[in-house]
Amino acid sequence: MLEERVRFGVIGLGMGRYHIERLLEAPHAEVRAICDLDQGRLERAGDQYAIAWRTSNYEDLLASPEIDAVVVALPNVLHAPVSIAALRAGKHVLCEKPMARNAAEAEQMLQAVSETGRLFMIHFNYRFTPAAAALHRYVEAGELGHVYHARSWWHRSRGIPNLGTWFTSKESAGGGPLIDLGVHRLDLALWLMGYPQATAVSGATYDLLGKALAAEQGREFTVEDMASVFVRFDNGATLVLEASWAENGERDEEMLTQVYGTKAGCLHRNTRGYEFEARIFRPEHGSYVSIAPQAYPRDLVSAQEHFAQCVLSGDTPSATAEQGLxxxxxxxxxYASAARGEEIRL
Ligand SMILES: NC(=O)c1ccc[n+]([C@@H]2O[C@H](COP(=O)([O-])OP(=O)(O)OC[C@H]3O[C@@H](n4cnc5c(N)ncnc54)[C@H](O)[C@@H]3O)[C@@H](O)[C@H]2O)c1
Incomplete structure (x- = not known):
């Protein structure tokens, strides 16, 4: 039996620090150990959060019976090998997005989840914003009617993360803003649409601004800086998706997911930075109304606390390996459609 608090090891201390902060607030979790190859990051995080067990070898955590679950907050290229090793060592895994660099790696991860019976969740954290949680309840209750279209995007005018690091290498990251930012807005749209199966995809990617900025600094840039996409689903619904790290657009950071149904439509968007609002639009008693759901306390459960509760209860977590795949x-x-210049059937 697991203890009342799930004992986590956090691997990777960039985004991993965010996980530590959420885990420290979570009633059913504790941080037993942290891991990073970068000694400076390891010591700074260990000192700041008073975590004694620090290691540069993640296999130490996987071998220890004192760790129940790990957070994999590593560069994308390591999501599959480290998650699979952790699952095979009997650990539950909360893995950062994207699930992997590509579907072949994600399939291997799903296989390891099925074989080991351990819990696995992708950190699609925007599902855990109170605005998204409220909208999901409306959708689940059928309030939107038949959902037939969505549009979803994350645009940054100038926001390429760490130019010249693993982020801007196709080999290490799997792609640019599509796999980095678009993946969140794709998941959110699919989640609000009931996760229909995609049947056809048409996409285009661009790299002109990113390549030019990288060249000025003598850095590598082998990914896109913007992607534009149209997806068809098996239930007849469609989705427009866009993601960019660099564009000559209006706002620094603009996130929007809008879902259209026969009875109502809804949107989730950032008002500024990482603050979000939810809206429902529908006709009501002869008027067209806009409803702004407010957060319930239960909407404030973090992804980390949700995952810990699932480990203790055995419930299936939100954002499963199947959805990640x-x-x-x-x-x-x-990416295939963009490379070939034609629609790809799935
Ligand atoms: N959900 C979100 O909103 C969100 C936000 C930012 C990043 N992320 C994801 O988090 C992951 C990490 O991104 P980041 O911004 O923290 O990157 P980062 O490069 O800042 O941090 C990665 C860390 O991993 C460490 N590392 C690399 N190889 C290692 C190994 N073998 N063993 C131990 N440590 C190792 C590095 O030293 C580094 O400190 C990515 O997959 C990214 O997509 C998610």
Missing amino acids: QVMRIIDAI
Whole structure:
């Protein structure tokens, strides 16, 4: 039996620090150990959060009976090998997005989840914004009617992360803003649409601004800086998706997911930075109304606390390996479509 608090090891201390902060607030979790190859990051995080067990070898955590679950917050190229090793060592895994660099890696991860029976969740954290949780309840209750279209995007005017690091290498990251930012907005749209199966994908990618900025600094840039996508689903619904790290657009950071149904439509968007609002639009008693759902306390449960509760209860977590694989299949098809200049059937 697991203890009342799930004992986590956090691997990777960039985004991993965010996980540590959420885990420290979570009633059913504790951080037993942290891991990073970068000694400076390891010591700074260990000192700041008073975590004594620090290691540069993640296999130490996987071998220890004192760790129940790990957070994999590593560069994308390591998501599959480290998650699979952790699952095979009997650990539950909360893995950062994207699930992997491509669908082939995601399939291997799903296989390891099935074989080991351990819990696996992707950190699609925007599902855990109170605005998204409220909208999901409306959708689940059928309030939107028949959902037939969505549009979803994350645009940054100038926001390429760490130019010249693993982020801008196709080999290490699997792609650019599509796999980095678009993956969140793709998941959110699919989640609000009931996760229909994609049947066809048409995409285009661009790299002109990113390549030019990288060249000025003598850095590598082998990914896109913008992607534009149209997806068809088996239930007849469609989705327009866009993602960019660099564009000559209006706002620094603009996130929007809008879902259209026969009875109502809804949107999730950032008002500024990482603050979000939810809206429902529908006709009511002869008027067209806009409803702004407010957060319930239960909407404030973090992804980390949700995952810990699932480990203790055995419930299936939100954002499963199956859903992650669906997302990766769509992303693979977008890159293939962009390369070939034609629609890809799935
Ligand atoms: N969900 C979100 O909103 C969100 C936000 C940012 C990043 N991310 C994801 O988090 C992951 C990490 O991104 P980041 O921004 O923290 O990157 P980062 O490069 O800042 O951090 C990665 C860390 O992993 C460490 N590392 C690399 N190889 C290692 C190994 N073998 N063993 C131990 N440590 C190792 C590096 O030293 C580095 O400190 C990515 O998959 C990214 O997509 C998610």
